[in-house]
Amino acid sequence: MERPMEKREQWSSKTEFLLTVCGNVVGLGNVWRFPYLCYKNGGGAFLVPYLLYVVVCGLPLFLLETSIGQYTQQGIVTSWRSLCPLAEGVGRAELLILIYDSIIYLVILAWTLFYLVLSFKSQLPWASCGNPWNTDQCMDFTLQNQSASWTLTINTTSAATEFWERRVLSISGGIDEVGSVRWELMLCLLACWAICYFCIWKGIRYSGKVVYFTATFPYVMLLVLLVRGLTLPGAWEGIHFYLYPDPIRLADPQVWMEAGTQVFFSYCVGRGSQTVLGSFNKYNNNCYKDSFWLCLLNGCTSFVAGFAVFSVLGFMAQKQGVSVAMVAESGPGLAFIAFPQAAALMPFPQLWTVCFFFMLLLLGIDTQFVLMEGVITSFTDLFPAILRRPRYREGFVLFYCVSCFLIQLSLITEGGIYVFQLIDYYGCSGACVLFVATFESLAVGWIFGADQMESAIKDMTSQQPCVLFRLCWRYLTPLVSLGSFILHMVDYKPLKFNHWYVYPDWAYALGWAMALSSILLVPLWGIGRICVSTGSLRQRLAVLSQPDDKLPLMWKQKYGNKDGHEMETIVLTGHTLNVAESNTESVQQCSQCKKCNI
Structure with a gap:
């Protein structure tokens, strides 16, 4: 006997949605990327292009993607198929970017877990030289006279740097020298996958409970690190470097490009993850208000994290007798070299490294939950007849985890950092994200219709969106995104590892193949749909530009509302069905409701 398909899930409470989105957008980039970009690109002056990008691109796309998910009640691909079949390639490109993201993100978590475990040792291994992995050029800052001035020369490296490069990664000479798998990292990677699997294997009814801890506790850790950082000697010098405005830098196009990239990265737009999270909302959830508060929280977290980071960097610079500019790092360099080195100079260094790496682990796990849920949900909505049957989801999640784990083994070899x-x-x-965001806003602004998107949001929230959003979806967002994409391409520089290692030609070809796999998917999928459709070109375009008539507003326009009935959508078996709901109580399906005469 064929087993019935399960109903599509919804959040048990609005709090679960808010915490999950918070965990998604407040991630590693808020801690290790924004503060460095702010310092590097004009201090406080960097906030000008950053905030402009938030208003023109970040918030409009955040609201758009959340609303699309809530309106269609579908995953990344099927939501675009329902909204605008011609732009289905946008959803497929976003899904591909999510897969790339989930592959590299968990490797970062494996590194973080490795450092967290070693932080419990009585002697931190990155705090001193004299270990088997150290070289003669190793310098131990914890042994130096505090009043002395130490300057790193080209032949000198810190103990933290050598631990990262020679002990953790054991970096080979190039991407051609794969080397062996780092077994400690493999165990950490396996542990991270196990955590993620058992948190999302049953869907949002499990992961929605986990985020009560994983999304809130990082703020406790951040507060602890902030208070500790501000009480360190040299902290205010670091904060001065972080925020001192340099308006002249605003004339540099690179500053604006990096501000835009950070907004797209931090607000998780152009990837489709917000669409998936919004799709689990009830139809009448006020996603309009939610988007404002969540974007505000994201921006404030990035800003406050900068104080915690640069107060510690200011302390480290004073200890070493160098400028903050010489110790400022971003990305893995900050997390796995600069902060561990700074913590080693503090009293009770184990306490501060445990706090820091536990915070990073929770921030990363939250984001990984959403990346995985985005992929799993999108495939489930694409193949509901198979994946929405009992226990099939668990099997598919396991298959996805194992597949990614096997791929990631190449990223934790001695040459893995080059692949990463x-x-x-x-x-x-x-x-890639900028290109997808350009077509995303064009598809909604001009094909589905910005006015119709506004009507959908009003129908869901009973609030009329600000006219600025209509202007952004039609004009400002696609123009700014396209302009930023063009600047990216014009300013393109081939990747170099550590600023000196040049990749072989085949590696650059592989890299461009990954980039073009999502970029070209957007137009090629639309062209493919046109080619396989019937009728004249005008007729094909007209049909492919029409939204699914089962969407709530389309249903209302087709059948209307009678006797004060209000239409809402529920999801069964992966398809949007329409249900009539009276003002007082729910009644049976509209197709069987005698009052509606449908």
């Missing part, structure tokens, strides 16, 4: 940066630089690049 290749995927990060090309497959998950800002150029």
Whole structure:
């Protein structure tokens, strides 16, 4: 006997949705990327292009993607298929970027878990030289006179740097020298996958409970690190470097490009993850208000994290007798070199490294939950007849986890860091996201219709969106996104590892293949749909530009509302069905409701 399909899930409470989105957008980039970009690109002056990008691109796309998910009650691909079949390639490109993201993100979590475990040792292994992996050029800052001035020369490296490069990664001479798998990292990677699997295997009814801890506790850790950082000597010098405005830098196009990239990266737009999270909302959830508060929280977290980071960097610079500019790092360099080195100079260094790496682990796990749920949900909505049957989801989640784990083994070899940066630089690049975001806003603004999107939001929230959103979806967002994409391409520089290692030609070709796999998917899928459709070109375009008539507003326009009935959508077996709901109580399906005469 064929087993029935399960109903599509919804959040048990609005709090679960808010915490999950918070965990998604407040991630590693808020801690290790935004503060460095702010310092590097004019301090407080960097906030000008950053905030402009938030208003023109970040918030409009955040609201758009959340609303699309809530309106269609579908995953990334099927939501675009329902909204605008011609733009289905946008959803497929976003799904591909999510897969690339989930592959590299968990490797970062494996590194973080490795450092977290070693933080419990009585002697931190990155705090001193004299270990088997250290070289004669190793310098131990914890042994130096505090009043002395130490300057790193080209032949000198810190103990933290050597631990990262020679102990953790055991970096080979190039991407051609794969080397062996780092078994400690493999165990950490396996542990991270096990955590993620058992948190999302049953869907959002499990992961929605986990985020009560994983999305809130990082703020406790951030507060602890902030208070500790501000009480360190040299902290205010670091904060001065972080925020001191340099308006002249605003004349540099690179500053604006990096501000835009950070907004797209931090607000998780152009990837489709917000669409998936919104799809689990009830139809009448006020996603309009939610988007404002969540974007505000994201921006404030990035800003406050900068104080925690640069207060510690200011302390480390004072201890070493150098400028903050010489110790400032971003990305893995900050997390796995600069902060561990700074913590080693503090009293009770184990306490601060445990707090820091536990915070990073929780921030990363939250984001990984959403990346995985985005992929799983999208495939489930594409193949509901198979994946929405009892226990089939668990099997598919296991298959996805094992597949990614096997791929990631190449990223934790001695040459794995080269592969990691290749995927990060090309497959998950800002150029890909900017290109997808351009077509996303064009499809809604001009094909589905910005007015119709406004009507959908009003129908769901009973609030009329600000006219600025209509202007952004039609004009400002696609123009700014396209302009940023063009700047990215014009300013393109081939990837170099550590600023000196040049990849072989085949590696660059592989990188561009990953980048183009998502970029070309957008137009090629639309062209393919046109080619396989019937009728004249005008007729094909007209049909492919029409939204699914089962969507709530389309249903209302087709059948109307009678006797004060209000239409809402529920999801059964992966398809949007329409249900009549009276003002007082729910009644049976509209197709069987005698009052509606449908």
